[in-house]
Amino acid sequence: MKYNLELIKNKRKIFSFSTFLILLSLLGILYSTFNTSYKKPINLGMDFIGGNELRIERVCEEECSNLSPDSVLENLREISTNKNFINNIKLQFQNNNKLISIRTPYLSIEESNNLITNLDNIIGPLNYESKDSRLIGPKLGKRLLTNCVTSLLVSLFAISLYITIRFDKKYALFALLALFHDLLIVFGIFSWLGIILSVEVNSLFAVSLLTIAGYSVNDTVVIFDRIRENLKSNEEGYNETIQLSVNESFRRTTFTSITTLIPLLSIILFGSYSLFWFSLALSLGIIVGSYSSILLAPSLLLKD
């Protein structure tokens, strides 16, 4: 089966589609920066701003009774002496009222223990064997954020350097453009997710961006490799050779994307909760990355 992607014909459509995605991402980032409560391009989670996150299961016979988060908060307010922090609590019931998930600003270990004891009094008994509690200081959060941004920049620089050495400057430039395109779109999608669903990004999100960067370049490099090889035995015109090379690598690129997506989908479906958004970010990155490697990056090489 031969594939026949009409790259030359559809160049404009590809560019407009990418421009549309980029504008949409920028819009999300701008909206997030100016019109949300957190005033950041993306909704930073407690990894970066500090805080307290607690997830614990209730011990119930058969079914857990339905409780409203508001009434629980009301009870907590009565018991607790620190009225101020209760106002900043986010409390949710999940998993048929079985799982309690709480977010608060930063607490000391003692205060956090106190909170759990109070909760046990109100809606107990709680199963301490299934507790997942995280406390992170605001100072450490800031440090993690700078750490993540630095590692992103350093590795982007390293990747750019590598492909500039391996390929000529034009190829390297376009591979990088495709890479930034992919990262920007994933970032934009998570900006929107933050605005609409209050999804927060943590340090694993930074990891997914880095992995996407490596993967996206990988994909593009393979196609450019093929283009370069075919141009050496240049039988058809320049543009036609590029289009042919893309069609020759099409199967390979979609197949590798599918085989990488399959394990990620298994993590999304069966894996632990804490890896859900991480795997989703990676999956999105791989989908956008394949699109840009197959369609966008080679189209940039086309001559008018």
Added chain:
Amino acid sequence: MKRRQGWLFFIIFLLTLSVYLLINYPLQLGLDLQGGSQLTLQIIKEEGKVTGDELEAVNSVIDRRVNNLGVSESNLQTLGGDQLILELPGEQNPLVASRVLGKTALLEFRTQKKGTSTDLKNLQLQRLSIKELIEKYSIEEKNQNNDNFLKVIQDDLKGIEQELNYSSTSNDFYGKLIEIKKYVDKEITNLFIKTDLSGKDLINAGRRQEQTNSNWEVLLTFSNSGGEKFAEITKSIAGTNQLLAIIIDGESISEASVGNQFTSTGITGGSATISGNFSAENARELEVQLKGGSLPLPIEIVETNTIGALLGSKNILKSLYAAISGLIFVGIFMIFNYRILGFVSVLSLVLYGFFNLALYSLIPVTLTLPGISGLILSIGMAVDANILIFERIREELYDGNTLSRAIDSGFQRANSSIVDGHITTLLSCFVLFLLGTNFVKGFAATLGIGVLISLFTSLNCSKTILRFFTTYQSLRQKNLYLPKNNFSN
């Protein structure tokens, strides 16, 4: 032919070795998989950077304290030059650890300034009444305190604040009580003069229950020179009205008088007791802190992670499901598309899994949730190289080449793109490992190792297995290598 057999035996040998390693050196599971607490301790230094020596000194003090606490299998690592990561496996409450670790535990002995008796007595009385308030408050809180009671102690607190001429800043009521107690302890400390006896002169600490009541006391044992200093100091104040204060972290824990009988020699024997109305728990914590020595720099606990044991085992199970289903679906996809070649890649994927896990137990890599996701993701990437090669082989077959020619040039021609592609991923892993935090490091390590091993399994193992297959005549038909619907092309 002989060389091919050599590779085949080598691969079988590696597989056996991996199984042996996995049986004898079990994988190390991170806290998110076995349950437990993890604390990140930040060393605080006002000016300049924390030096290597200081880091080591803090490390050894914390290490001693953790050991004295009796936590088994704990693990302490330094991170980034000014942080320590302490792991306490098993479901352990980080509260005790935080109380014991966070204190500097700087021990001092001071003698009372002359003419301060009235001030001291006054402060001691205030301290006593605050202690009573704290006790009352914590009892009442357990029984769901009523507002009436709160009002009573609030009034008491106001009285104390007025007498001390001090007003607390804390928002929280309990916080107020603790703050005032600290203030009084410090005021008491100010009435005393430093001596040259300190925690450095200590060689051991212990605890025992007092005979007269249920309180506990902490026993101190001095070194030889420390014992002499102690005798000297007690001699100088014996029989006077001056008291000897035992001060920890600038707050006076107890003040004692030295009896008339010690005027000639002082208290000899090189030991002392602190009886400060300790509960069993408090006495133990103080004992652990003193035994471990004082911290050269203060530390702050900036992060804690606690994961219940049940949740940990659930996490393992979920990851197992994810990994196995990922492997199965990738396998089905590959066999469906590449037939025998796909089957070869499944075999080399299984080898890949074994080699990976064996290497984790050998290095050793601690498996965490992000680590496992790195491993699962690298399954997908491991197939990547195989697909590149197989596509090349198919092209050669379509061009009418013989099977063995196609296989040879397929592997050869795919080489450069495979290496190029993997290097960019390795670069990202390398940066992540250098700059990342603990959890991120786990992901970077497993993904990086995975990519390296996949280079070996996809380039070498796949080739060897494929060559082995093609020695059988029945497995040499071209249509076993191409999907039927495409064969006519």
